[in-house]
Amino acid sequence: MKVHTLYTTQYLPLSPEKAWEFLSNPANLKVITPDHMGFQIVDGADRPMYAGQIIQYKVSPFPGIRTNWVTEIAHVQTGSYFVDEQRFGPYTLWHHKHFIKKDGDGVLMEDIIHYKLPLGFLGRLMNTLVVRKKLKGIFEYRRKKLEELFPPKI
Numbered sequence: 001m002k003v004h005t006l007y008t009t010q011y012l013p014l015s016p017e018k019a020w021e022f023l024s025n026p027a028n029l030k031v032i033t034p035d036h037m038g039f040q041i042v043d044g045a046d047r048p049m050y051a052g053q054i055i056q057y058k059v060s061p062f063p064g065i066r067t068n069w070v071t072e073i074a075h076v077q078t079g080s081y082f083v084d085e086q087r088f089g090p091y092t093l094w095h096h097k098h099f100i101k102k103d104g105d106g107v108l109m110e111d112i113i114h115y116k117l118p119l120g121f122l123g124r125l126m127n128t129l130v131v132r133k134k135l136k137g138i139f140e141y142r143r144k145k146l147e148e149l150f151p152p153k154i
Contacts, residue, residue, distance in 0.1 A: 002124050003093060004132065006113040008139050012146060013106040013153045020079045020100055022149075023109065024049045031149075032142040038066065051076045054087070061090060061134070092116040092123075105153070109146075111139070 012019055022028055026045035033039040038060035045055055053073040060066050069089035076082045079100070086094030093116035101108045117123030117131060 001116065002127075003114050003116045004127055006111075006115070006132070006135055006139070008111045008143070010109045010143050010146060011103060011106055012109055012150050014150055016079055016100060016102050016107050019107045019109065023098060023100060024076075024078075024082060026053075026055050032145045034138060034141045036063075037061070037138070042068075049073055049076055049082060055084075090117075092118045 014022075026049060027041065030039050030041060038058070040058045042056040042058055044053060047053070051073055055071050055073070057069040057071070058066060059069050067090055070087045071084045071089075071094070072087050074083045074085045081097060081099045083098070084094075084096045093114065095114045097110075097112045099108075099110040099112075101110070113135070115135075117127055119126070
């Protein structure tokens, strides 16, 4: 069994409160997801984030392939971190930790994703050839979008 890890960090020139307000709002996930993913929230994002919240999405990981994705907000420490876990979707395991830490005049946003693909050897091969690069591209898009939304203070 191979569990993969993706780790990213990003500085945002925001107060911890403003960062939390934006990043913990499930509706903002669409804003920071590439358009080509066809990301659509179907249900569950109509309240502020809370532990136990179920959020349903539709997403197109590859052109012509549309799938349902259901996540649960498993843990929340308001202002500090939250964890989303896949309950139904394309991964055998998806566990995504989002941390927000005060850093000077802004915050350091840290993401740690543990994921596993189905299909054993074929899934590991797909991760090497396609999936890991695609995930990195999604998080790079997010990095650029957040820089655009929250430019450095001059």
